[in-house]
Amino acid sequence: MAGTAVRGRLTWQVATVDEVREETASVRTIALSVPDWAGHKAGQHLDVRLTAEDGYTAERSYSIASAPGEPLAITVERLDDGEVSPYLTEELRAGDEIEIRGPIGGYFVWTGDNAATPLLLVAGGSGVVPFRSMLRHRHNLGSEAPIRLLYSARSLPDVIYRRELERADAGVAIIYTLTRQQPPGWTGHAGRLDRRLLTEAAWPAEQDPLIFVCGPTPFVEAVASGLTELGYPARRIKTERFGGAEAP
Amino acid sequence: MTVRDESALDGNAIGGLLLEVFGTEMTAAVAVCGSCGAAGPMAETVVYLRAPGTVVRCRACAAVLMVVVRRHQQNCVDLLGLAALEPV
Amino acid sequence: MSPISRGFRGRRSESPADTARTPPGQYLTSDFPVLSAGPTPHTPLRDWTFSIQQAGTDLRTWTWQELLELPAEEITADIHCVTRWSKLDTRWRAVPIDTLLAHVDHQARFALAFCDGGYTTNVPLADLTGGQAWVAYEYDGRPLAPEHGGPARLLVPHLYFWKSAKWVRGLDLLAADEPGFWERYGYHNYGDPWREQRYAGD
Numbered sequence: 001m002a003g004t005a006v007r008g009r010l011t012w013q014v015a016t017v018d019e020v021r022e023e024t025a026s027v028r029t030i031a032l033s034v035p036d037w038a039g040h041k042a043g044q045h046l047d048v049r050l051t052a053e054d055g056y057t058a059e060r061s062y063s064i065a066s067a068p069g070e071p072l073a074i075t076v077e078r079l080d081d082g083e084v085s086p087y088l089t090e091e092l093r094a095g096d097e098i099e100i101r102g103p104i105g106g107y108f109v110w111t112g113d114n115a116a117t118p119l120l121l122v123a124g125g126s127g128v129v130p131f132r133s134m135l136r137h138r139h140n141l142g143s144e145a146p147i148r149l150l151y152s153a154r155s156l157p158d159v160i161y162r163r164e165l166e167r168a169d170a171g172v173a174i175i176y177t178l179t180r181q182q183p184p185g186w187t188g189h190a191g192r193l194d195r196r197l198l199t200e201a202a203w204p205a206e207q208d209p210l211i212f213v214c215g216p217t218p219f220v221e222a223v224a225s226g227l228t229e230l231g232y233p234a235r236r237i238k239t240e241r242f243g244g245a246e247a248p
Numbered sequence: 249m250t251v252r253d254e255s256a257l258d259g260n261a262i263g264g265l266l267l268e269v270f271g272t273e274m275t276a277a278v279a280v281c282g283s284c285g286a287a288g289p290m291a292e293t294v295v296y297l298r299a300p301g302t303v304v305r306c307r308a309c310a311a312v313l314m315v316v317v318r319r320h321q322q323n324c325v326d327l328l329g330l331a332a333l334e335p336v
Numbered sequence: 337m338s339p340i341s342r343g344f345r346g347r348r349s350e351s352p353a354d355t356a357r358t359p360p361g362q363y364l365t366s367d368f369p370v371l372s373a374g375p376t377p378h379t380p381l382r383d384w385t386f387s388i389q390q391a392g393t394d395l396r397t398w399t400w401q402e403l404l405e406l407p408a409e410e411i412t413a414d415i416h417c418v419t420r421w422s423k424l425d426t427r428w429r430a431v432p433i434d435t436l437l438a439h440v441d442h443q444a445r446f447a448l449a450f451c452d453g454g455y456t457t458n459v460p461l462a463d464l465t466g467g468q469a470w471v472a473y474e475y476d477g478r479p480l481a482p483e484h485g486g487p488a489r490l491l492v493p494h495l496y497f498w499k500s501a502k503w504v505r506g507l508d509l510l511a512a513d514e515p516g517f518w519e520r521y522g523y524h525n526y527g528d529p530w531r532e533q534r535y536a537g538d
Contacts, residue, residue, distance in 0.1 A: 011267060045260070061261060061264065101267070102264065104263035104275075105260060105263050105273070106276040107260065107275040107276040107289050108260055108275070108291060217255070217256060217257065221254060225252070239258060239292065240291075241256075241257045241260070241261070243261070243297070
């Protein structure tokens with residue numbers, strides 16, 4: 001295949017911020033209106049582009065937090081040394097416009113087609129965002145697909161969508177591990193999501209689960225190798241790596 | 249050998265760029281490495297975004313599969329490292 | 337026409353650019369951004385060598401210890417990345433390329449720097465000599481970090497910083513110019529920031 005110069009297509013659209021909602025001290029959900037929005041699949045993301053007055057631009061990708069059919073929303077974690085996330089989580093307000101491109105992704109998606117297949121979702125920090133879309137999609141479909149969500153977060157206040165996750169449907173089990181700080185009386189798991197916890201909490205390999213792993217790259221690498229070592233076939237493991245954040 | 253670079257991303261991160269270049273979703277497309285023959289979804293490639301261009305490498309052998317340089321509002325795409333790229 | 341993002345500045349520093357020292361199209365940063373085209377190599381120092389080669393032959397090779405024993409200079413330089421950031425007054429401890437080339441006999445006019453991980457970049461000999469280029473192994477008074485090219489990188493501050501190849505392992509002396517990694521993918525063959533030579537054809 002030859003090298004070639006290809007003119008960029010005009011796929012950016014202007015979105016208006018409808019609402020911002022603080023999820024945790026450093027995480028915010030941003031509800032957006034996009035004219036002629038064609039809809040999306042659970043697990044997809046948007047690219048966001050900001051333009052400064054002198055024409056300087058910066059682009060980043062953020063997972064879509066809303067389920068298909070729901071008003072479009074993304075959830076953004078503020079990275080201390082970030083360039084775009086501090087703006088989106090602190091400066092941006094209702095009425096502002098941002099450019100978006102999407103929805104993007106055909107690999108890291110769950111359409112809910114096969115209700116019998118157990119789903120294992122493994123989230124590191126803000127890696128939980130695409131899974132929130134999947135869980136809401138399952139609910140909206142009335143699906144009975146068995147789901148286990150393993151969610152690694154630094155501390156309880158860092159758990160995103162906590163209230164919503166507490167009200168999870170029957171058939172959805174959520175197992176947390178808090179890696180840096182646990183509240184008094186915490187009886188759940190503590191420390192990094194390791195092979196021991198995977199063995200305990202994941203669907204057994206014999207049940208042939210479909211597995212999604214999402215979070216910062218070091219987290220995804222550690223979990224994916226752990227799962228492979230435990231005998232889960234690589235073709236049943238889908239990964240999505242985020243940049244910038246440390247593993248929780 | 250499998251590349252496990254904690255500073256890198258994966259092909260999901262260039263889904264938008266691939267959409268722009270190919271006019272269609274390509275993260276699920278199967279990339280075949282021209283160096284080692286390994287085949288897998290674009291989403292599983294090792295991607296470097298913090299560079300003068302976007303560099304996509306084979307997760308099995310680290311060979312360069314694809315490079316995209318943004319030059320004067322155009323994408324210059326080099327696919328010579330790929331033996332094949334098959335949309336699903 | 338893209339809407340302006342109200343109040344967005346990005347990572348650029350607030351202070352106005354020192355135009356005398358900032359090439360066209362650049363902004364100043366106080367960070368030291370890490371840019372990479374591949375995984376960070378980790379060659380053990382006991383295995384590390386720097387070679388000057390020509391036509392497939394090693395003309396001269398130095399081990400790490402031998403490199404450290406060469407007379408080195410403390411350099412302060414402004415550096416300019418083609419991705420538009422510039423950083424002023426960076427400090428390095430480095431061996432001049434002149435010092436290394438004094439040990440070989442050659443007629444070459446061009447060089448291709450080669451590195452761990454496979455990265456390459458081409459620089460004319462005229463730009464590597466005359467006190468314009470070094471092999472640097474300390475940055476800001478400390479051993480050069482792997483993410484910034486340690487144990488040693490090429491340092492050619494008068495050209496865009498992609499020419500200051502990280503993880504450098506030697507120079508291949510050539511009779512004819514040969515493009516390196518970024519040069520092959522569309523970047524300028526020479527790369528003078530003051531003439532804004534970013535891309536091929538600029």
